[in-house]
Amino acid sequence: MHPNDQTIFALATGLLPSAIAIVRLSGSRAGEVVTALIGELPPPRLARRATIRDRVGEPIDDAVVLWFPASASATGEDVAEFHIHGGRAVLAALTAALSSFEDVRSAEPGEFTRRAFENGKLDLTEAEGLDDLIHADTEMQRRQAMRQLGGLLGDRARRWRAQIIEAAALIEAGIDFSDEGDVQGDLMAPALRTIAQLHAEISDVLAQQGRGERLRDGLVVAIAGAPNVGKSTLLNRLARREVAIVSPYAGTTRDVIEVHLDLGGYPVTLIDTAGIRDSDDPVEQEGIRRARARATDADLVLWLDDGRDEAAALANGTIWRIRTKADLAGAGASEQNARFAISAETGEGIGPLIAAVQQFSAGYFGAAEASLITRQRHRAMLQDAVVMLQCSIEPGLEPELVAEELRLAARTMGRLLGRVDVEDVLGEIFGRFCIGK
Numbered sequence: 001m002h003p004n005d006q007t008i009f010a011l012a013t014g015l016l017p018s019a020i021a022i023v024r025l026s027g028s029r030a031g032e033v034v035t036a037l038i039g040e041l042p043p044p045r046l047a048r049r050a051t052i053r054d055r056v057g058e059p060i061d062d063a064v065v066l067w068f069p070a071s072a073s074a075t076g077e078d079v080a081e082f083h084i085h086g087g088r089a090v091l092a093a094l095t096a097a098l099s100s101f102e103d104v105r106s107a108e109p110g111e112f113t114r115r116a117f118e119n120g121k122l123d124l125t126e127a128e129g130l131d132d133l134i135h136a137d138t139e140m141q142r143r144q145a146m147r148q149l150g151g152l153l154g155d156r157a158r159r160w161r162a163q164i165i166e167a168a169a170l171i172e173a174g175i176d177f178s179d180e181g182d183v184q185g186d187l188m189a190p191a192l193r194t195i196a197q198l199h200a201e202i203s204d205v206l207a208q209q210g211r212g213e214r215l216r217d218g219l220v221v222a223i224a225g226a227p228n229v230g231k232s233t234l235l236n237r238l239a240r241r242e243v244a245i246v247s248p249y250a251g252t253t254r255d256v257i258e259v260h261l262d263l264g265g266y267p268v269t270l271i272d273t274a275g276i277r278d279s280d281d282p283v284e285q286e287g288i289r290r291a292r293a294r295a296t297d298a299d300l301v302l303w304l305d306d307g308r309d310e311a312a313a314l315a316n317g318t319i320w321r322i323r324t325k326a327d328l329a330g331a332g333a334s335e336q337n338a339r340f341a342i343s344a345e346t347g348e349g350i351g352p353l354i355a356a357v358q359q360f361s362a363g364y365f366g367a368a369e370a371s372l373i374t375r376q377r378h379r380a381m382l383q384d385a386v387v388m389l390q391c392s393i394e395p396g397l398e399p400e401l402v403a404e405e406l407r408l409a410a411r412t413m414g415r416l417l418g419r420v421d422v423e424d425v426l427g428e429i430f431g432r433f434c435i436g437k
Protein backbone atom coordinates (compact mmCIF):
# COMPACT_ATOMS: atom_id res chain seq x y z
CA MET A 1 0.00 0.00 0.00
CA HIS A 2 1.24 3.50 -0.85
CA PRO A 3 2.38 5.44 2.27
CA ASN A 4 -0.24 8.11 1.55
CA ASP A 5 -2.97 5.49 1.83
CA GLN A 6 -1.66 3.94 5.01
CA THR A 7 -3.32 4.64 8.33
CA ILE A 8 -1.17 6.90 10.49
CA PHE A 9 -1.00 7.57 14.21
CA ALA A 10 0.90 9.92 16.50
CA LEU A 11 0.94 11.42 19.94
CA ALA A 12 -0.85 14.76 19.49
CA THR A 13 -0.07 16.19 22.92
CA GLY A 14 3.10 17.32 24.70
CA LEU A 15 5.90 15.99 26.81
CA LEU A 16 5.39 12.81 28.86
CA PRO A 17 4.60 12.03 31.57
CA SER A 18 1.38 14.04 31.57
CA ALA A 19 -2.07 13.67 33.13
CA ILE A 20 -3.62 12.72 29.83
CA ALA A 21 -2.12 12.15 26.39
CA ILE A 22 -4.00 12.01 23.10
CA VAL A 23 -3.02 9.64 20.31
CA ARG A 24 -4.64 10.33 16.96
CA LEU A 25 -5.22 7.75 14.28
CA SER A 26 -6.27 8.65 10.73
CA GLY A 27 -6.94 6.57 7.64
CA SER A 28 -9.08 3.83 6.17
CA ARG A 29 -8.02 1.24 8.75
CA ALA A 30 -8.92 3.40 11.76
CA GLY A 31 -12.37 1.85 12.35
CA GLU A 32 -11.07 -1.69 12.24
CA VAL A 33 -8.23 -0.84 14.63
CA VAL A 34 -10.56 0.82 17.17
CA THR A 35 -12.92 -2.14 17.07
CA ALA A 36 -10.03 -4.53 17.70
CA LEU A 37 -8.65 -2.47 20.59
CA ILE A 38 -11.85 -1.62 22.50
CA GLY A 39 -14.31 -4.19 21.18
CA GLU A 40 -16.68 -1.72 19.51
CA LEU A 41 -16.89 1.41 17.41
CA PRO A 42 -18.10 4.31 19.59
CA PRO A 43 -21.00 6.41 18.33
CA PRO A 44 -19.65 9.15 16.03
CA ARG A 45 -18.22 12.23 17.74
CA LEU A 46 -19.22 11.18 21.28
CA ALA A 47 -16.70 10.50 24.01
CA ARG A 48 -16.69 6.86 25.10
CA ARG A 49 -14.91 5.43 28.13
CA ALA A 50 -13.30 2.14 27.24
CA THR A 51 -10.59 -0.30 28.23
CA ILE A 52 -7.95 -0.57 25.52
CA ARG A 53 -6.68 -4.16 25.20
CA ASP A 54 -3.77 -5.59 23.28
CA ARG A 55 -3.98 -8.48 20.83
CA VAL A 56 -4.12 -11.15 23.58
CA GLY A 57 -6.73 -9.28 25.61
CA GLU A 58 -4.39 -7.81 28.23
CA PRO A 59 -5.65 -4.37 29.33
CA ILE A 60 -3.36 -1.49 28.30
CA ASP A 61 -5.24 1.47 29.76
CA ASP A 62 -8.58 2.79 30.98
CA ALA A 63 -9.17 5.48 28.35
CA VAL A 64 -11.60 7.78 26.58
CA VAL A 65 -12.00 7.08 22.87
CA LEU A 66 -13.49 9.27 20.14
CA TRP A 67 -14.57 8.21 16.67
CA PHE A 68 -14.91 10.67 13.78
CA PRO A 69 -16.00 8.88 10.62
CA ALA A 70 -14.93 10.36 7.25
CA SER A 71 -15.36 12.90 5.98
CA ALA A 72 -16.56 14.88 9.00
CA SER A 73 -13.17 14.80 10.71
CA ALA A 74 -10.17 17.08 11.01
CA THR A 75 -8.28 15.22 8.24
CA GLY A 76 -11.31 14.27 6.15
CA GLU A 77 -10.45 10.58 6.71
CA ASP A 78 -11.76 8.19 9.35
CA VAL A 79 -10.19 9.46 12.58
CA ALA A 80 -10.03 8.01 16.07
CA GLU A 81 -8.59 9.57 19.20
CA PHE A 82 -7.35 7.67 22.23
CA HIS A 83 -7.27 9.88 25.32
CA ILE A 84 -4.95 7.82 27.49
CA HIS A 85 -3.06 8.29 30.75
CA GLY A 86 0.13 10.10 29.87
CA GLY A 87 2.64 7.57 31.15
CA ARG A 88 5.55 6.59 28.97
CA ALA A 89 4.82 2.86 29.26
CA VAL A 90 1.14 3.41 28.47
CA LEU A 91 2.08 5.19 25.27
CA ALA A 92 4.68 2.54 24.44
CA ALA A 93 2.13 -0.26 24.87
CA LEU A 94 -0.48 1.54 22.74
CA THR A 95 2.14 2.33 20.08
CA ALA A 96 3.15 -1.34 19.97
CA ALA A 97 -0.49 -2.41 19.68
CA LEU A 98 -1.20 0.08 16.87
CA SER A 99 1.97 -0.83 14.96
CA SER A 100 0.97 -4.49 14.99
CA PHE A 101 -1.77 -3.78 12.42
CA GLU A 102 -0.93 -4.03 8.77
CA ASP A 103 -0.68 -0.71 6.92
CA VAL A 104 -0.73 1.24 10.16
CA ARG A 105 2.37 3.30 10.92
CA SER A 106 3.49 6.33 12.89
CA ALA A 107 2.95 9.68 11.18
CA GLU A 108 5.56 12.04 9.79
CA PRO A 109 5.63 15.63 11.12
CA GLY A 110 2.70 17.59 9.69
CA GLU A 111 1.18 14.53 8.02
CA PHE A 112 -2.28 14.93 9.57
CA THR A 113 -2.48 18.53 8.42
CA ARG A 114 -1.16 17.55 5.02
CA ARG A 115 -3.97 15.04 4.66
CA ALA A 116 -6.48 17.68 5.80
CA PHE A 117 -5.04 19.96 3.11
CA GLU A 118 -5.20 17.26 0.46
CA ASN A 119 -8.79 16.47 1.38
CA GLY A 120 -9.75 20.14 0.99
CA LYS A 121 -10.29 20.87 4.70
CA LEU A 122 -7.73 23.68 4.59
CA ASP A 123 -5.95 25.64 1.90
CA LEU A 124 -2.21 26.23 2.14
CA THR A 125 -2.51 29.69 3.72
CA GLU A 126 -4.84 28.26 6.36
CA ALA A 127 -2.43 25.40 7.06
CA GLU A 128 0.32 27.99 7.52
CA GLY A 129 -1.98 29.83 9.93
CA LEU A 130 -2.45 26.61 11.88
CA ASP A 131 1.31 26.16 12.15
CA ASP A 132 1.64 29.77 13.32
CA LEU A 133 -1.11 29.23 15.89
CA ILE A 134 0.74 26.29 17.37
CA HIS A 135 3.92 28.35 17.56
CA ALA A 136 2.29 31.58 18.75
CA ASP A 137 3.98 32.79 21.95
CA THR A 138 2.16 36.08 22.38
CA GLU A 139 -1.39 37.36 22.15
CA MET A 140 -0.81 39.34 18.95
CA GLN A 141 0.84 36.36 17.26
CA ARG A 142 -2.13 34.23 18.29
CA ARG A 143 -4.60 36.73 16.84
CA GLN A 144 -2.76 36.97 13.55
CA ALA A 145 -2.56 33.17 13.28
CA MET A 146 -6.30 32.86 13.98
CA ARG A 147 -7.06 35.37 11.21
CA GLN A 148 -4.89 33.38 8.83
CA LEU A 149 -6.38 30.03 9.88
CA GLY A 150 -9.82 31.57 9.42
CA GLY A 151 -9.03 32.27 5.77
CA LEU A 152 -8.37 36.02 5.81
CA LEU A 153 -5.81 35.73 3.02
CA GLY A 154 -7.13 32.44 1.59
CA ASP A 155 -10.64 33.79 0.99
CA ARG A 156 -9.26 36.93 -0.60
CA ALA A 157 -6.93 34.93 -2.86
CA ARG A 158 -9.80 32.67 -3.92
CA ARG A 159 -11.87 35.72 -4.86
CA TRP A 160 -8.97 37.28 -6.77
CA ARG A 161 -8.36 34.03 -8.60
CA ALA A 162 -12.03 33.72 -9.58
CA GLN A 163 -12.09 37.31 -10.85
CA ILE A 164 -8.94 36.81 -12.89
CA ILE A 165 -10.32 33.62 -14.44
CA GLU A 166 -13.59 35.37 -15.23
CA ALA A 167 -11.76 38.24 -16.93
CA ALA A 168 -9.63 35.79 -18.90
CA ALA A 169 -12.77 33.95 -20.01
CA LEU A 170 -14.35 37.19 -21.21
CA ILE A 171 -11.27 38.04 -23.20
CA GLU A 172 -11.09 34.56 -24.71
CA ALA A 173 -14.77 34.80 -25.64
CA GLY A 174 -13.93 38.10 -27.35
CA ILE A 175 -11.21 36.35 -29.34
CA ASP A 176 -13.69 33.72 -30.54
CA PHE A 177 -16.13 36.41 -31.65
CA SER A 178 -13.47 38.61 -33.17
CA ASP A 179 -14.95 38.45 -36.68
CA GLU A 180 -18.31 39.65 -35.41
CA GLY A 181 -17.80 43.38 -35.28
CA ASP A 182 -17.88 45.05 -31.88
CA VAL A 183 -18.31 42.06 -29.62
CA GLN A 184 -14.59 41.84 -28.96
CA GLY A 185 -14.29 45.43 -27.75
CA ASP A 186 -17.45 45.10 -25.65
CA LEU A 187 -16.07 42.11 -23.76
CA MET A 188 -12.51 43.37 -23.48
CA ALA A 189 -13.16 46.76 -21.90
CA PRO A 190 -14.97 45.59 -18.70
CA ALA A 191 -12.48 42.75 -18.27
CA LEU A 192 -9.58 45.19 -18.39
CA ARG A 193 -11.33 47.48 -15.90
CA THR A 194 -11.69 44.57 -13.47
CA ILE A 195 -8.02 43.72 -13.88
CA ALA A 196 -6.95 47.32 -13.25
CA GLN A 197 -8.99 47.31 -10.03
CA LEU A 198 -7.51 44.00 -8.92
CA HIS A 199 -4.04 45.27 -9.69
CA ALA A 200 -4.65 48.28 -7.43
CA GLU A 201 -6.16 46.15 -4.67
CA ILE A 202 -3.30 43.63 -4.55
CA SER A 203 -0.70 46.41 -4.78
CA ASP A 204 -2.34 47.97 -1.74
CA VAL A 205 -2.01 44.75 0.21
CA LEU A 206 1.66 44.52 -0.80
CA ALA A 207 2.28 48.08 0.37
CA GLN A 208 1.72 47.00 3.97
CA GLN A 209 5.40 47.14 4.93
CA GLY A 210 6.00 43.55 6.00
CA ARG A 211 4.72 44.04 9.54
CA GLY A 212 2.69 40.84 9.38
CA GLU A 213 5.81 38.83 8.51
CA ARG A 214 7.66 40.54 11.34
CA LEU A 215 4.99 39.71 13.91
CA ARG A 216 5.86 36.05 13.49
CA ASP A 217 9.52 36.65 14.48
CA GLY A 218 9.33 39.59 16.83
CA LEU A 219 10.76 43.07 16.95
CA VAL A 220 14.51 43.06 17.50
CA VAL A 221 15.76 45.35 20.25
CA ALA A 222 19.52 45.49 20.81
CA ILE A 223 21.22 46.60 23.99
CA ALA A 224 24.52 48.19 22.99
CA GLY A 225 27.21 50.46 24.35
CA ALA A 226 30.79 50.57 25.57
CA PRO A 227 32.19 47.80 27.79
CA ASN A 228 31.06 47.85 31.38
CA VAL A 229 28.20 50.34 31.00
CA GLY A 230 25.74 47.80 32.40
CA LYS A 231 24.28 46.03 29.36
CA SER A 232 24.06 42.57 30.89
CA THR A 233 22.73 43.97 34.14
CA LEU A 234 19.93 45.75 32.25
CA LEU A 235 19.06 42.63 30.28
CA ASN A 236 18.79 40.64 33.47
CA ARG A 237 16.67 43.35 35.03
CA LEU A 238 14.32 43.50 32.05
CA ALA A 239 14.04 39.77 31.87
CA ARG A 240 13.15 39.52 35.54
CA ARG A 241 10.72 42.42 35.83
CA GLU A 242 7.27 43.14 34.47
CA VAL A 243 7.83 41.25 31.26
CA ALA A 244 7.12 37.64 30.52
CA ILE A 245 10.09 35.74 29.18
CA VAL A 246 9.08 33.44 26.41
CA SER A 247 12.31 31.58 25.84
CA PRO A 248 15.68 32.72 27.05
CA TYR A 249 18.61 31.09 25.36
CA ALA A 250 22.18 31.86 24.55
CA GLY A 251 22.86 32.74 20.94
CA THR A 252 25.02 30.72 18.59
CA THR A 253 28.09 32.35 20.01
CA ARG A 254 28.74 33.07 23.65
CA ASP A 255 28.85 36.74 22.74
CA VAL A 256 25.24 37.27 21.73
CA ILE A 257 22.53 36.59 24.24
CA GLU A 258 18.93 36.61 23.06
CA VAL A 259 15.86 36.73 25.24
CA HIS A 260 12.38 36.43 23.79
CA LEU A 261 9.92 38.62 25.60
CA ASP A 262 6.17 39.09 25.54
CA LEU A 263 5.66 42.82 25.91
CA GLY A 264 1.95 43.48 26.21
CA GLY A 265 1.19 40.78 23.64
CA TYR A 266 3.89 41.84 21.19
CA PRO A 267 6.90 39.59 20.65
CA VAL A 268 10.23 41.30 21.29
CA THR A 269 13.64 39.70 20.87
CA LEU A 270 16.09 41.43 23.14
CA ILE A 271 19.74 40.99 22.28
CA ASP A 272 22.62 41.83 24.51
CA THR A 273 25.69 42.75 22.52
CA ALA A 274 27.94 42.55 25.55
CA GLY A 275 30.60 40.99 23.38
CA ILE A 276 31.21 44.08 21.27
CA ARG A 277 34.82 44.87 22.06
CA ASP A 278 38.10 44.39 20.29
CA SER A 279 39.70 41.00 20.45
CA ASP A 280 42.56 39.03 18.88
CA ASP A 281 40.82 35.68 19.17
CA PRO A 282 39.39 34.73 15.73
CA VAL A 283 36.42 32.89 17.29
CA GLU A 284 35.60 35.90 19.39
CA GLN A 285 36.06 38.18 16.37
CA GLU A 286 33.41 36.19 14.51
CA GLY A 287 31.10 36.58 17.50
CA ILE A 288 31.77 40.30 17.52
CA ARG A 289 31.01 40.55 13.82
CA ARG A 290 27.66 38.81 14.34
CA ALA A 291 26.83 40.93 17.34
CA ARG A 292 27.52 44.08 15.36
CA ALA A 293 25.42 42.83 12.45
CA ARG A 294 22.48 42.01 14.75
CA ALA A 295 22.72 45.40 16.43
CA THR A 296 22.94 47.19 13.10
CA ASP A 297 19.82 45.41 11.85
CA ALA A 298 17.88 45.94 15.07
CA ASP A 299 14.60 47.84 14.93
CA LEU A 300 15.53 49.65 18.10
CA VAL A 301 18.90 50.09 19.77
CA LEU A 302 19.11 50.93 23.43
CA TRP A 303 22.47 52.67 23.51
CA LEU A 304 23.74 52.65 27.04
CA ASP A 305 26.07 55.28 28.29
CA ASP A 306 27.34 55.58 31.83
CA GLY A 307 28.37 59.18 31.35
CA ARG A 308 31.80 58.54 29.88
CA ASP A 309 30.80 57.83 26.32
CA GLU A 310 31.17 60.43 23.61
CA ALA A 311 30.99 58.29 20.48
CA ALA A 312 27.82 57.81 18.44
CA ALA A 313 26.17 54.43 18.01
CA LEU A 314 26.16 51.95 15.17
CA ALA A 315 22.68 51.31 13.83
CA ASN A 316 20.26 51.73 10.96
CA GLY A 317 17.10 51.78 13.06
CA THR A 318 15.95 53.97 15.89
CA ILE A 319 18.46 54.65 18.66
CA TRP A 320 17.58 55.66 22.17
CA ARG A 321 20.37 56.98 24.33
CA ILE A 322 20.10 55.73 27.85
CA ARG A 323 22.11 57.03 30.76
CA THR A 324 22.97 54.09 33.01
CA LYS A 325 24.12 53.85 36.59
CA ALA A 326 21.96 56.86 37.40
CA ASP A 327 22.45 56.02 41.09
CA LEU A 328 26.09 57.08 40.81
CA ALA A 329 27.03 60.74 41.03
CA GLY A 330 28.92 62.61 38.32
CA ALA A 331 26.83 62.94 35.22
CA GLY A 332 28.77 64.00 32.16
CA ALA A 333 27.73 66.23 29.29
CA SER A 334 26.03 63.26 27.63
CA GLU A 335 23.36 63.42 30.30
CA GLN A 336 21.38 66.01 28.37
CA ASN A 337 21.13 63.86 25.26
CA ALA A 338 19.84 60.81 27.06
CA ARG A 339 16.19 59.90 26.62
CA PHE A 340 16.09 57.82 29.80
CA ALA A 341 18.09 57.62 32.94
CA ILE A 342 18.13 54.23 34.61
CA SER A 343 19.81 52.31 37.32
CA ALA A 344 19.80 48.61 36.86
CA GLU A 345 21.15 48.49 40.38
CA THR A 346 18.20 50.23 42.11
CA GLY A 347 15.60 49.60 39.40
CA GLU A 348 15.09 53.34 38.93
CA GLY A 349 13.75 54.23 35.47
CA ILE A 350 13.30 50.61 34.35
CA GLY A 351 9.49 50.73 34.43
CA PRO A 352 9.24 53.77 32.12
CA LEU A 353 11.81 52.19 29.78
CA ILE A 354 9.77 49.00 29.51
CA ALA A 355 6.60 51.03 28.90
CA ALA A 356 8.33 53.00 26.16
CA VAL A 357 9.61 49.85 24.39
CA GLN A 358 6.12 48.38 24.63
CA GLN A 359 4.66 51.53 23.10
CA PHE A 360 7.29 51.42 20.36
CA SER A 361 6.31 47.84 19.44
CA ALA A 362 2.60 48.64 19.59
CA GLY A 363 3.28 51.48 17.13
CA TYR A 364 5.42 49.23 14.96
CA PHE A 365 2.94 46.35 14.87
CA GLY A 366 -0.21 48.47 14.94
CA ALA A 367 -0.47 48.17 11.17
CA ALA A 368 -0.02 44.39 11.30
CA GLU A 369 -3.60 44.03 12.53
CA ALA A 370 -4.77 44.62 8.98
CA SER A 371 -2.02 42.62 7.30
CA LEU A 372 -3.04 39.78 5.03
CA ILE A 373 0.55 38.81 4.35
CA THR A 374 2.28 36.88 7.10
CA ARG A 375 5.06 35.16 5.18
CA GLN A 376 7.63 35.95 2.55
CA ARG A 377 6.01 33.22 0.44
CA HIS A 378 2.74 35.18 0.29
CA ARG A 379 4.55 38.36 -0.65
CA ALA A 380 6.51 36.63 -3.43
CA MET A 381 3.36 35.09 -4.95
CA LEU A 382 1.40 38.34 -4.83
CA GLN A 383 4.30 40.29 -6.29
CA ASP A 384 4.42 37.83 -9.20
CA ALA A 385 0.68 38.16 -9.71
CA VAL A 386 0.85 41.97 -9.73
CA VAL A 387 3.57 41.92 -12.39
CA MET A 388 1.46 39.63 -14.56
CA LEU A 389 -1.64 41.75 -14.11
CA GLN A 390 0.41 44.83 -14.94
CA CYS A 391 1.61 43.18 -18.15
CA SER A 392 -1.92 42.16 -19.08
CA ILE A 393 -3.18 45.74 -19.05
CA GLU A 394 -0.34 47.19 -21.11
CA PRO A 395 -2.07 49.29 -23.80
CA GLY A 396 -2.33 47.71 -27.21
CA LEU A 397 -1.51 44.16 -26.12
CA GLU A 398 -2.96 41.40 -28.32
CA PRO A 399 -6.02 39.81 -26.68
CA GLU A 400 -4.36 36.38 -26.90
CA LEU A 401 -1.43 37.66 -24.86
CA VAL A 402 -3.69 39.41 -22.36
CA ALA A 403 -5.53 36.13 -21.78
CA GLU A 404 -2.22 34.29 -21.41
CA GLU A 405 -0.94 36.75 -18.78
CA LEU A 406 -4.21 36.39 -16.90
CA ARG A 407 -3.96 32.60 -16.97
CA LEU A 408 -0.47 32.89 -15.46
CA ALA A 409 -1.73 35.28 -12.78
CA ALA A 410 -4.58 32.90 -11.90
CA ARG A 411 -2.06 30.10 -11.66
CA THR A 412 0.06 32.12 -9.27
CA MET A 413 -3.00 32.67 -7.05
CA GLY A 414 -3.54 28.92 -7.23
CA ARG A 415 0.00 28.37 -5.99
CA LEU A 416 -0.57 30.75 -3.10
CA LEU A 417 -3.55 28.59 -2.12
CA GLY A 418 -1.59 25.38 -2.72
CA ARG A 419 -3.75 24.28 -5.63
CA VAL A 420 -1.06 23.82 -8.28
CA ASP A 421 2.49 22.53 -8.64
CA VAL A 422 3.71 23.22 -5.15
CA GLU A 423 5.15 19.82 -4.20
CA ASP A 424 8.44 21.37 -3.05
CA VAL A 425 6.63 24.06 -1.09
CA LEU A 426 4.40 21.48 0.59
CA GLY A 427 7.36 19.41 1.74
CA GLU A 428 8.97 22.52 3.14
CA ILE A 429 5.87 23.74 4.98
CA PHE A 430 4.50 20.51 6.39
CA GLY A 431 7.93 19.12 7.22
CA ARG A 432 8.35 21.79 9.86
CA PHE A 433 5.13 20.97 11.70
CA CYS A 434 5.07 19.13 14.99
CA ILE A 435 4.64 15.38 14.85
CA GLY A 436 0.99 14.64 15.57
CA LYS A 437 -0.19 17.75 13.71
Ligand SMILES: Nc1nc2c(c(=O)[nH]1)N(C=O)[C@@H](CNc1ccc(C(=O)N[C@@H](CCC(=O)O)C(=O)O)cc1)CN2
Pocket residue numbers: 022068071072073074081121
Ligand atom coordinates in the same frame (compact mmCIF):
# COMPACT_ATOMS: atom_id res chain seq x y z
N1 LIG B 1 -9.44 16.35 20.76
C1 LIG B 1 -9.15 17.20 19.77
N2 LIG B 1 -9.04 18.51 20.03
C2 LIG B 1 -8.73 19.38 19.01
C3 LIG B 1 -8.53 18.92 17.70
C4 LIG B 1 -8.65 17.52 17.46
O1 LIG B 1 -8.48 17.03 16.34
N3 LIG B 1 -8.97 16.71 18.52
N4 LIG B 1 -8.20 19.84 16.70
C5 LIG B 1 -7.48 19.44 15.60
O2 LIG B 1 -7.22 19.99 14.62
C6 LIG B 1 -8.48 21.25 16.90
C7 LIG B 1 -9.94 21.51 16.58
N5 LIG B 1 -10.12 21.43 15.18
C8 LIG B 1 -10.94 20.57 14.53
C9 LIG B 1 -11.20 20.81 13.20
C10 LIG B 1 -12.09 20.04 12.51
C11 LIG B 1 -12.74 19.00 13.15
C12 LIG B 1 -13.78 18.21 12.42
O3 LIG B 1 -14.24 17.18 12.88
N6 LIG B 1 -14.22 18.69 11.25
C13 LIG B 1 -15.25 18.09 10.45
C14 LIG B 1 -16.60 18.33 11.07
C15 LIG B 1 -17.00 19.75 11.19
C16 LIG B 1 -18.06 19.99 12.23
O4 LIG B 1 -19.02 19.21 12.35
O5 LIG B 1 -17.95 21.01 12.94
C17 LIG B 1 -15.20 18.66 9.04
O6 LIG B 1 -14.48 19.64 8.83
O7 LIG B 1 -15.85 18.08 8.19
C18 LIG B 1 -12.45 18.71 14.47
C19 LIG B 1 -11.55 19.49 15.16
C20 LIG B 1 -8.12 21.64 18.31
N7 LIG B 1 -8.63 20.69 19.30
Ligand SMILES: Nc1nc2c(ncn2[C@@H]2O[C@H](COP(=O)(O)OP(=O)(O)OP(=O)(O)O)[C@@H](O)[C@H]2O)c(=O)[nH]1
Pocket residue numbers: 226227228229230231232233234273274275276324325326327328342343344345346
Ligand atom coordinates in the same frame (compact mmCIF):
# COMPACT_ATOMS: atom_id res chain seq x y z
N1 LIG C 1 26.14 51.43 40.58
C1 LIG C 1 25.69 50.78 39.52
N2 LIG C 1 26.42 49.80 38.99
C2 LIG C 1 25.94 49.14 37.91
C3 LIG C 1 24.70 49.46 37.35
N3 LIG C 1 24.49 48.64 36.29
C4 LIG C 1 25.58 47.83 36.19
N4 LIG C 1 26.46 48.14 37.19
C5 LIG C 1 27.74 47.51 37.41
O1 LIG C 1 28.60 47.77 36.31
C6 LIG C 1 29.43 46.64 36.02
C7 LIG C 1 29.30 46.22 34.57
O2 LIG C 1 27.98 45.75 34.34
P1 LIG C 1 27.65 44.78 33.16
O3 LIG C 1 26.18 44.62 33.13
O4 LIG C 1 28.47 43.56 33.20
O5 LIG C 1 28.12 45.67 31.95
P2 LIG C 1 28.23 45.29 30.41
O6 LIG C 1 27.94 46.52 29.66
O7 LIG C 1 27.38 44.12 30.12
O8 LIG C 1 29.73 44.94 30.31
P3 LIG C 1 30.55 44.16 29.16
O9 LIG C 1 30.05 42.75 29.17
O10 LIG C 1 31.96 44.29 29.62
O11 LIG C 1 30.30 44.89 27.90
C8 LIG C 1 29.01 45.57 37.01
O12 LIG C 1 29.90 45.58 38.09
C9 LIG C 1 27.63 46.00 37.46
O13 LIG C 1 27.30 45.57 38.75
C10 LIG C 1 23.93 50.50 37.94
O14 LIG C 1 22.82 50.86 37.52
N5 LIG C 1 24.48 51.12 39.02
